[in-house]
Amino acid sequence: MVQIVGPTGVWFDRHTGSFCVPRTGWVELRKPSGRASGDRDTIPATTPDPDPTLRKPMIRGEYDPERMKRLTDPLRRAWTHVREAMGTEDPGSPPPRDPTAIGRVHRIALVALVIAMSATLVAVLTIPGAAVIGRLARGVASKLDGGPRGLEGVSFKIAQRSVVYAAGGEVLATLAGEENRAFVPIDRIPEITQQAVLAIEDARFYEHHGVSIAGLFRAMFANVEAGSVRQGGSTITQQLVKNIIVGNEKSLDRKIREAQYAVALEKEKSKREILELYLNETYFGEGVYGIGTAAEYYFGKRVEKLTLAESALLAGIIRAPEYYGPFVSRKRALDRRNTVLDRMAQLKYEPGPDIDEAKASPLRFGRHPLPKPLDPYFVEFVKGQILDNPLFGETRADRARALFQGGLKIYTTLDLKLQNAATQAVAKVLTSKKDPAAALVSIEASTGKVKAMVGGNDFQKSKYNLAVQGKRQAGSSFKPFTMVTALEQGVPPSYTLDTPSPLELTDESGHVWKVQNYSHHGEGVMTMRKATELSVNAFYAQMIQKVGPAKVVDVAHKMGITSELKPYLSLALGTFEVSPYEMASAYSTLANGGVHCTPFAIDRVVDAAGKTVLRNDPDCQEALDPKIAAQADDILQGVIQRGTGRTNAQLGRPACGKTGTTDDYKDAWFTGFTPQFATAVWLGYPKDRTRPLYNIHGYAKVFGGSLPAMIWARYMKFAHTGLPILQFPKPPAVLPVAIPDVTGKPFDQAKSELEAAGFTVRQETVSSSLAPGMVAQQDPAAGTQTDPGSMITLFVSDGSGSGEPPSPEPSPSPAPSPEQT
Structure with a gap:
């Protein structure tokens, strides 16, 4: 007989397996003869003890808080002495590399720990209704009922990773926070995997009511025999409660609450539901949570495909991933796997030959981390949409939890084939590492769905999304907004102006604006149609002065530009910064007959419970009169047919577009559309905004009709493969x-x-x-x-003579320069 370390008053008889709690009596564990298979281990009545002063039978009566305090105080002191005897080491941690180094103090402390925990349960069970040996299980259920409120207010919602899908169902990215977990229904978890976990963690799971007294004592004797903690006394239900509700605090109060909640949980959920939660909540090391994620990470396979040996390896990790994990110690992982298999054999879960074959198999495992996003710039854009949407939480932190731990399924509009085509279009044109960066956005004109997005060349080097965040001057690709404003005011495509260069204009504030044509000389008298095709600055400078820059701002915004614009004359030539995303959106209004559909990248979001929490349907509003849109389309077709886009932007089908090049060739654009898609392409140097686009792939100076138009045409040709050739609506007839x-x-x-x-x-x-x-x-x-x-x-x-003036010679029409924008 050994007294527990310290003045606890608790005695333990190693020969009989009995222990004595002060003012309670001796209690021993034995199996009653003739017990039917499946019956629970029971604790018999008190037995005589060598010290009559300690003997006191179990007392029946009402619950007495003071008596409970007297019962548990010695155990609290025992817990304290155990902690002191073991120093800072956690009594529940796995054995050290050299167990003998701990010595006698460690052995006795471990014995004290287990006995103290056992005595605690015995003390709790002395509450009325638990004293009857044959009614032990019912007593636990009735007295450890989770406290006065049961599971009220307790959430068993566990963190799950979210998945982002392309429009065709392909996985674009898996988003996980600190807990990488994919929830797997228990019906998908193989029986051998469930058996492996039950065998090593809680073989009587389907028999107890949340707290297993037999399991606690069995663990006690196993640990005493081993001289270290080899088995745990907590059931799977208790482990689940500890992980989700009460936490890992090393205290007697926590153990009592754990037991209470475990019993309450067993009342409210079925065994299969509890096991499903446990298998999905449990940590398997390496930042991996849940059996399904563990199967993916360690073996690169779905949980349904786990073998017996693999199931045993994963089950063995659960007790101490930082000790039994295969990447921590291959030998310990192997021994632990075989221990699980031996236990399965003892329980006759699997045939002996299958167990032997599994034990003979070598460990095969590896790291299979989450794959990198297929299109990281687009995925980051989608993540930002969730983080900015109050629907997913009041604060950004709440939305982040929903995004990375909410198990969301985010279905996007991205067409993976078009996305790959866009990426290849950029790569085929910009083939050198020294080349500038490019951005591309393509939008389905009739819906607003974002079908492709190229945000940069290398996400690892720069996470800045040039397609959305990258705002640069649009140059002449902004001229269509002035053109549309003029058309709305009744200015016909045949409206004619002289186009001298340089040209000086004075705005309403008295500021003088000096304008130069690309050629640095006058282009003669020309119509708005011709000035658009040839991108003549002097014409559009005069036009915005005629129609009013404030009106142009209004038109640009209603067509889809969201950036701030100032009503300056220079707006006509694209001096304000916008993104490719905005430009594609605005041009899609013309592609869609004057109807602007707000662009969107997320089709719908489904939560972990399968409920659709967000659905984006096309949001389309008429922005322009269809006749105005038809006139604009008719003019912009000429840019590709006869103007600055004729060399590189031909598609072999009706298409509209506009080139754009900023001062000193710092930015080059091509934005265009068909009735199906509107696509914007930008080219430039993101980090050095002043660096000109000189000497790139045979072009001394890169302009909108060169490399950007090439990228645009490559992508658009692929995007329209198999699509019908659609004509633009005819503009209203212009009568002479x-x-x-x-x-x-x-x-x-x-x-x-x-x-x-x-x-x-x-x-x-x-x-x-x-x-x-x-x-x-x-x-x-x-x-x-x-x-x-x-x-x-x-x-x-002039009043000086009588002669008639000669007939004037018509001004020659200028031929488009290949470098005009």
Whole structure:
């Protein structure tokens, strides 16, 4: 007979397996004869003890808090002495490499630990209703019922990783926080895997009611015999409660609450539900949680494919992953696996030959971490959408928990085939490591779904998403917003202006703006259609002054630009910074007949319970009159057919587009569309915004119609493979109008009449007998039928002579330069 270390008053008889608790009596563990198979181990009544002063039978009566305190105080002291005897070492930790180094103090301390835990349960069981030996299980269930509130307010929702899917169902990324866990229904977990875990952790799981007295005593004797903690007394239910509810605090109070909650849990959930939770909650080392994730990580397979040997290895890890993990010690992992298999043999879970074969097999395992996202820039964009959405939590921290621990299934709009085509289009054009970066965004015009996104060349080097976060000056690719504004105000495509260079314009504040054409010389008189095809700056500078920059801001925003814009004249030439995402969105309005569909990347989100918590349906609103959109499309088709995109942007089907190049060639754009897709491409140096695009793949100076148009065309050709060739709606017919007769009128009056009729006016001074300032002649002549917006030349008399002015020669139409933007 040995007294427990310290003044606990608890005695233990190693020969009989009995122990004595002060004021309670001696208790021994034995198996009653004739016990039926499956009956529980029972604790018989008290037996005589050598010290009559210690003897006191179990007392029946009402629950007495003071008596419970007297019963548990010695055990609290025993716990303290155990901790002191063992120093800082956790009594429940796995054995050291050299168990003999601990010596006698460690052995006695471990005995004290297990006895103290056992005595605690015995003391608790002395509460009325638990004293009857034959009713032990019912007593535990009735007296350890989880406290006055049971499981009220307790959540058994465990952290699960989330998965991001492409539109076709392909996995784009798996998002895991600190706990990498994929929940697996128990129906998918092989029976041999369940048996392996039960064999080593809780063989009587389907028999007890949450707390196993027999298991506790069995563990006690095994540990005493081994001189170290080889077995644990906690049931699977208790382990689950410890992990989810009460935590790992080393205290008697925690053990009591653990037992209470375990019994309460068994009342509310079935055994299969508890085992399913346990197998999915349990830690398997290496940051891996849950049996399904462990199967993936250690063996690279689904849990359904686990073999007997693999199941035993995983089951053996559970007790102490930092000790039995195969990457920690291959030998200990092997021994532990075989221990599990031996236990399965003892329990007759599997045939002996199968067990022997599994034990003879070598350990085969490896690290199979989560794969890197297929398209990290897009995945980061999607993550940002969740983190910014209050639907997933009040705070950003709440949303992060939902994203990384909520088991969300995030279904996106990304078409993986189109995404690969976009990536390849960039790679095929920009083939050198020294090349600039490129960004691409492609949107389905009729829905707003983002189908492809290239955010950069190397996510590991730079996580900055150039497609969304990268805002740069758009250059001439911003001219269509001024064009659309003009069309809305009734300015026809045939509207004509002279395009001198340099050109000085004064804004409303008195600021003088000096504009240069790309060629640095005047391009002559031309229509808005021609000026768009050839991207003539002087024309659009005058046009934005005519229609008003504030109106252009309004049109750009309603078409899909979200960045801040200022109503400056320079807006016409794209001096404000926007992203490729915005440009593709805005151009999609023209592709969709004037209807703007808000772009979106997430189709729907399903939570861990299978409930759809977010669904994005197309959000489409008419932004432009369909007739205006048709006119704009008709003009922009000419950019690819005859203008700055004719060399590299041809698709073999109707398409519209616009090139863009900023000052000093720092940015180059091509943005275009078909009725199906709108796609924007940007090219430049992200880190050095002042570095020009010089001498790249044979181009001395890269402009929008060169490399960006090549990338755009490569991608768009693939994107339209197998799609029908669609035509753009025809614009409304433009009827010719007769030119009013303004000869013989003062110039100012004549000019006003012609402009009121929709014409533009150019003045030339001639020698005439008319009074100075009077219109001597007009060209074309009065009554001529011509396009609205045509330029009329007025020959104004200087009053010096009587001769008629010669007929003017028409201005030559400029041929497009291959480097015009």
